[in-house]
Amino acid sequence: MAQREGNLEAPTRHPLDWKSDDFYNEQSLNTELERVFDICHGCRRCVSLCDSFPTLFDLVDDSTTFEVDGVDKADYSKVSDQCYLCDLCYMTKCPYTPPHEWEVDFPHLMLRAKAVKFTQEGASVRDKILTATDIVGKLATIPLVDITVNALNKNNTFRKALEKGLGVHHQAPVPEYHRKTLRKRVAPLVSEATAIAPVPAGVTQGKVALYVTCYGNYNSPELGEDFYNVFTHNGIHIDLVPKEQCCGMPKLELGDLQAVAKLKEANIPVLAKLVDEGYDLIAPIPSCVLMYKQELPLMFPDDEDVRKVQKAFYDPFEYLFLRHKSGAFKTDFKQTLGDISYQVACHLRVQNIGLKTRDILNLIPDTQVHAIERCSGHDGTYAVKAETHDKSVKIARPVVRKVDQQDPDYFASDCPMAAVHIGNLSAKVDKPEHPMTLLRKAYQI
DSSP: OOOOSSOOSOOOOOOOOTTSTGGGOHHHHHHHHHHHHHHHHHHOGGGGSSTHHHHHHHHHHTSSSSSGGGSOGGGHHHHHTTOOOOOHIIIIIOTTOTTSTTOOOHHHHHHHHHHHHHHHHOOOHHHHHHHOHHHHHHHHTSTTHHHHHHHHHTOHHHHHHHHHHHOBOTTSOOOOOOSSOHHHHHGGGHHHHHTSOOOOBTTBOSEEEEOOOHHHHHTOTHHHHHHHHHHHHTTOEEEEOSSOOOOSHHHHHHTOHHHHHHHHHHHHHHHHHHHHTTOEEEOSSHHHHHIIIIIHHHHSTTOHHHHHHHHHEEOHHHHHHHHHHTTOSOOOOOOOOEEEEEEOOHHHHTTOOOOHHHHHHTTSTTEEEEEEOSOOSOTTTTTTBTTTHHHHHHHHHHHHHHHHHHOOSEEEESSHHHHHHHHHHOSSOSSOBOHHHHHHHHHTO
């Protein structure tokens, strides 16, 4: 039977077979890497995405055969080291994803390679620290410790020493830590927000639990007030998830799948109980939403509670737009916002929900949202590491150029880390904003 050239059907995802012995078999991994690398070499559509593809193609072009069989298998990890699981190759470029017979899932193959490497070598001290977001956040927000940490992170001498000793690039912006966390900030708002009687609209229950996230709680605590004010203004009962740990995305990108499983065991029972109590679930960080919508269901396809949480989890602007479609979203805006440059986070794009943030902000009178569907190159850790910071800057340049050309009134991204990274590189951005902050500003609440 003739092979199909490309795929005209929507990509589908197979469960991740991470518990099998073959998953960690290096020979089996290398065989699959060679097969997929050969397909990628013959296609090269993804060369404009992350640095995995230029790295692969350079290895091929510099080999003695000019083919994948000429690449030393010891160099395969150079490709997977550059992948930060943005999923854009799978969702926007690759013509050979399942159900195509070649069944190329490049991101999950890179995840497998990372998991094998982690099993064999473990992780560096730096990578353990960078991916221990919850622990670091708790320690860095202790009173006086937060002042010291924030001051040192702004000290150029200390940052250069940190780069030399730990491998954190001295020019990479790092987040501030706040002793008054998101949970503390929203405490005065809880009684009013939870007094609202839920009113279902469409598929939404009108009753949400906010999964705070590590970054939201410790680094962007003001987002809690923005979420509470916007959602209560729209008659939505909002409460916090009572307790939570990191979603596991940083550990997933490290290849530490056992750590992901432990975090899942801590979080899923709490979230599933909330769903049973009639709550929908939201989170302020796209990567955390994607973890519950996609990655955990693919790792634990037979877990009923994981599937239950998956069905109840929404991007916050997806949720508001669903309410809008049912006539339950308020458009009593008091302030126009003018031109907004809006970088669409990769982990939002791959949720396949459309540009709901843009659509909601476009409801504000005399407001134009210019969506930029390009990667920021940040990834949470990729832009911070000494060996990949310059590459992350290169990846971000097209977005930065577009923002500078637009010279907007506001620059926003659903991912606060991407927003800070781009804002730091842009000549036209004074302070990047979260879209929920802008929505609250338009309401003047």
